[in-house]
Amino acid sequence: MAKRETGPEPGSDTTEQKIFDAAHEVFSQKGMDGSTMxxxxxxxxxxxxxxxxxxxxxxxxxxxxxxxxxxKAVSAVRGVLEVEMPLEEKIRRFIxxxxxxxxxxxxxxxxxxxxxxxxxxxFFSNILPQDLPKPHAFFQQVEAEIAAGxxxxxxxxxxxxxxxxxxVFPFVGKPLMAVLLGMNPGEMKTFLKERTEEVTQFVxxxxxx
Amino acid sequence: MAKRETGPEPGSDTTEQKIFDAAHEVFSQKGMDGSTMxxxxxxxxxxxxxxxxxxxxxxxxxxxxxxxxxxKAVSAVRGVLEVEMPLEEKIRRFIxxxxxxxxxxxxxxxxxxxxxxxxxxxFFSNILPQDLPKPHAFFQQVEAEIAAGxxxxxxxxxxxxxxxxxxVFPFVGKPLMAVLLGMNPGEMKTFLKERTEEVTQFVxxxxxx
DNA sequence: GTCTATACTCGGATAGAC
DNA sequence: GTCTATCCGAGTATAGAC
Numbered sequence: 001m002a003k004r005e006t007g008p009e010p011g012s013d014t015t016e017q018k019i020f021d022a023a024h025e026v027f028s029q030k031g032m033d034g035s036t037m038x039x040x041x042x043x044x045x046x047x048x049x050x051x052x053x054x055x056x057x058x059x060x061x062x063x064x065x066x067x068x069x070x071x072k073a074v075s076a077v078r079g080v081l082e083v084e085m086p087l088e089e090k091i092r093r094f095i096x097x098x099x100x101x102x103x104x105x106x107x108x109x110x111x112x113x114x115x116x117x118x119x120x121x122x123f124f125s126n127i128l129p130q131d132l133p134k135p136h137a138f139f140q141q142v143e144a145e146i147a148a149g150x151x152x153x154x155x156x157x158x159x160x161x162x163x164x165x166x167x168v169f170p171f172v173g174k175p176l177m178a179v180l181l182g183m184n185p186g187e188m189k190t191f192l193k194e195r196t197e198e199v200t201q202f203v204x205x206x207x208x209x
Numbered sequence: 210m211a212k213r214e215t216g217p218e219p220g221s222d223t224t225e226q227k228i229f230d231a232a233h234e235v236f237s238q239k240g241m242d243g244s245t246m247x248x249x250x251x252x253x254x255x256x257x258x259x260x261x262x263x264x265x266x267x268x269x270x271x272x273x274x275x276x277x278x279x280x281k282a283v284s285a286v287r288g289v290l291e292v293e294m295p296l297e298e299k300i301r302r303f304i305x306x307x308x309x310x311x312x313x314x315x316x317x318x319x320x321x322x323x324x325x326x327x328x329x330x331x332f333f334s335n336i337l338p339q340d341l342p343k344p345h346a347f348f349q350q351v352e353a354e355i356a357a358g359x360x361x362x363x364x365x366x367x368x369x370x371x372x373x374x375x376x377v378f379p380f381v382g383k384p385l386m387a388v389l390l391g392m393n394p395g396e397m398k399t400f401l402k403e404r405t406e407e408v409t410q411f412v413x414x415x416x417x418x
Numbered sequence: 419g420t421c422t423a424t425a426c427t428c429g430g431a432t433a434g435a436c
Numbered sequence: 437g438t439c440t441a442t443c444c445g446a447g448t449a450t451a452g453a454c
Contacts, residue, residue: 015419033242034327036447050420052449114323116384118243123384132388152414157390157400158407162375168382169374175325175332177373179341181366191366198367205361206415224437245429259438261431 006068016054018044020064023055027065028107031115035062066115066127069108076101078133087145090138091163092200098167099196110172135160151207162206166199215277225263227253229273232264236274237316240324244271275324275336278317285310287342296354299347300372301409307376308405319381344369360416371415375408 008016022044026035037058041048055061080094102109116123135156142156170177170192178188217225231253235244246267250257264270289303311318325332344365351365379386379401387397 030327031242031323033240037449038447047421048448049422049450053419056449058448110323110326113382113385114240114319117319117381118239120384128388135389154411155403155407158403158411160390161379161386161404162408162411164382164386165374165378166371169378170370172326172381173322173373173377175329176322177370179333179337180344181369194364194367195370198364199371202363202367202371202415205417206411208414208417246431247429256439257430258432258440262437265431267430 006071007064015044015046015050019046019051019054019061023061023065024068027062028069028111031111032062032119063122063126066123067129069111070123070127071129073101073108073112074129074132078131081133081135081138087141087151088204090141091203095163095167095200095203096196098164099199102168102171103192106171106174109168113172149209152209154207159203159207163199163203166202167195170195215280216273224253224255224259228255228260228263228270232270232274233277236271237278237320240320241271241328272331272335275332276338278320279332279336280338282310282317282321283338283341287340290342290344290347296350296360297413299350300412304372304376304409304412305405307373308408311377311380312401315380315383318377322381358418361418363416368412368416372408372412375411376404379404 007020008014010017019040022040026040026043037048037051040061041051044051051058051061055064077098080090080097083090083093085093138160139156142151142154142159145151146153174188174192177183178185181191183191216229217223219226228249231249235249235252246257246260249270250260253260260267260270264273286307289299289306292299292302294302347369348365351360351363351368354360355362383397383401386392387394390400392400
């Protein structure tokens, strides 16, 4: 049984795939330390021994899942960032697709930041994809717009971090934001839906010369 | 031996205090699931049995530490948010003190968001302080400035989430930001130091009418 | 390939000597 | 108050039957 770098073929309904899906769900919600092989087995509807038959150890299984998550997340961002497009358009698209992905995968951002902080060695040696998004073109584009006087001067590195922060943080900090703002789950959902538009407006406003 | 709500008196050098300090350090870096009583005992320079003598269980010890962390974090924010002050000044101070606190306690934000997401019940029933920051006054102040035409229209809830996001996220996402931007630890440190000024400028620019 | 049974290790918690 | 020794449950992993 050949092992691929990023897990079994999605969509198929083999035992291997069921295990992988179960592991994906459990690991992404509870992280490495908080997950148990028993829970993964239960969720996959099989028993513990089979996990070790297909994936030698908890570590290996975790690495497969983590790599799959990171690869998917990274490639999603790459697409938007590297296309040729006017700056304003690029910013709109970036925010829209980025928040879109997060909304449909709410547990992923927290998984990435908390796991990468807790197990940095593992991530940097095995898991992080090698072909990360290259924001260089974006930086040059920003500099060009500044030189042309079409936007206010700003360090492009800070701009991109501003944008990513405003897109990601409200989702990972959701429980805290909810109590701080006094919102119930329904109100919170509406609030998060509004953010694509709000963040876009705020960023563009902040860039006016 | 009386138990206080937020742990022993800081500064004293009793065994109880040494345990609490050790637990604070370990829990804040590794969270509940990733920490062991053995490691806490080692760091405190005593043995496991004593942990149970002073704090009945790992759960109790964790709750004390978590409550202390939350209480400190919350009260720090409260101070700035509730003082009477012109809006621009208030925003400047908020960003400055907020990033200041985080810089001096880099593991705290990640602890709070990842632990509150992993053990929400525990946090909402026992740990979260009851007297949270009340942003109501801040909201009214923003509305008033908008009505007077001194700032661009914006929902105050989104504004405050924008600000918090840009202050907190770069610290919790530091390892990721570092690889994305291709920075070494030294460059990253400089970058984070710049953020107080950069975030302030960006927020004020985004609010211009 | 899939199961049951079991070995082994680790971590939380307690008993009891001092 | 502090220690050593020990218990017990949980969790990873393997052996071996089918």
